[in-house]
Amino acid sequence: MPEAAVPIALVTGARKGIGRYLAEHFLARGYQVEGCSRGPADWEAEGYRHHELDVADEGAVKALFADIQRRHGRLDVLVNNAGVASMNHVLLTPDATATRLLGTNFHGTFLMCREAAKVMRRRKYGRIVNVSTIAVPMQLEGESLYAASKGAVETFTRVFAREVADFGITCNIVGPTPIETDLIRNVPKDKIGGILQRLAIKRLGRFEDVANVIDFFIRPESDYVTGQVIYLGGVS
Amino acid sequence: MTDQVENNSLDRAAVIEIVVAGVREALVLASPEAETTELTEETRLIGAGAVLDSLGLVTAVLEIEQRLADEHDLVVVLADERAMSQKHSPFRSVGALTDYVLRLAAENTHA
Numbered sequence: 001m002p003e004a005a006v007p008i009a010l011v012t013g014a015r016k017g018i019g020r021y022l023a024e025h026f027l028a029r030g031y032q033v034e035g036c037s038r039g040p041a042d043w044e045a046e047g048y049r050h051h052e053l054d055v056a057d058e059g060a061v062k063a064l065f066a067d068i069q070r071r072h073g074r075l076d077v078l079v080n081n082a083g084v085a086s087m088n089h090v091l092l093t094p095d096a097t098a099t100r101l102l103g104t105n106f107h108g109t110f111l112m113c114r115e116a117a118k119v120m121r122r123r124k125y126g127r128i129v130n131v132s133t134i135a136v137p138m139q140l141e142g143e144s145l146y147a148a149s150k151g152a153v154e155t156f157t158r159v160f161a162r163e164v165a166d167f168g169i170t171c172n173i174v175g176p177t178p179i180e181t182d183l184i185r186n187v188p189k190d191k192i193g194g195i196l197q198r199l200a201i202k203r204l205g206r207f208e209d210v211a212n213v214i215d216f217f218i219r220p221e222s223d224y225v226t227g228q229v230i231y232l233g234g235v236s
Numbered sequence: 237m238t239d240q241v242e243n244n245s246l247d248r249a250a251v252i253e254i255v256v257a258g259v260r261e262a263l264v265l266a267s268p269e270a271e272t273t274e275l276t277e278e279t280r281l282i283g284a285g286a287v288l289d290s291l292g293l294v295t296a297v298l299e300i301e302q303r304l305a306d307e308h309d310l311v312v313v314l315a316d317e318r319a320m321s322q323k324h325s326p327f328r329s330v331g332a333l334t335d336y337v338l339r340l341a342a343e344n345t346h347a
Binding site: 062066118121122 | 291
């Protein structure tokens with residue numbers, strides 16, 4: 001089985017937005033990058049390979065990691081960025097929305113973490129970063145299911161971090177503020193403005209802000225940091 | 237059980253070899269200095285008299301999954317829902333786990 005000399009990073013939801021930014025960020029830092037999303041990527045780069053899959057599909061996720069193991073023999077970094085949002089009053093939220101949000105945001109993160117840890121433990125090294133949101137600590141109205149699905153990710157991450165610590169794997173969380181992406185495209189401007197007013201640092205987040213926290217979590221020197229969450233914008 | 241998978245490259249002897257290798261790997265990782273334990277089909281993996289602790293069982297299961305994928309291109313999740321809910325857990329012994337792997341392999345072949 002070949003083992004690549006360069007580190008390998010996997011980014012979910014890499015077709016656009018933060019995921020694409022992170023994939024390109026890792027490429028610039030010398031990683032070979034595997035990315036995935038439900039649809040094809042409309043971008044390409046040397047050292048990047050895109051996989052079309054649903055992160056909540058166990059068979060597809062298993063096949064992805066078998067492929068990574070076969071081609072690279074290692075996985076250094078996983079960023080579980082794939083996520084869907086739905087902003088709605090609870091009383092107006094369809095049942096299917098709950099299934100969809102929990103499927104991608106929580107179930108997908110669980111499957112990815114489980115399979116990544118199986119590959120990472122072989123080299124006794126791995127860095128996993130899950131993505132949450134400030135909607136969890138801020139308990140934002142209209143985001144009940146989105147926040148709940150990410151709250152599940154946070155609790156899962158804390159327990160998972162303990163379970164895989166013996167394998168040399170850390171798992172942490174970055175919780176972004178609203179960033180100018182598709183995820184908040186349909187959120188009214190005054191609602192975003194209201195959220196920004198409640199931040200310590202009153203501006204929209206940037207992709208670089210997210211990457212900066214992830215860079216800290218995935219440093220080899222961060223091997224004593226696990227199960228932690230860092231929210232952007234001064235939210236706690 | 238074995239006649240179900242006669243068309244599969246996996247025969248019972250090959251699976252026992254993989255299961256034993258996975259358990260052996262888990263034992264070595266847990267205590268590199270320990271004397272070699274003899275592993276047979278009857279060797280218990282969980283419960284009273286088991287050779288592995290809970291983390292050891294996790295390691296063994298993952299090693300076995302990995303070897304099945306690497307050596308036989310068989311991608312399975314051993315700890316699936318049936319495994320966790322079966323009255324007589326397939327993780328109870330080397331022999332039981334071997335039979336369980338063969339069953340999953342047969343399902344994969346016929347899928």
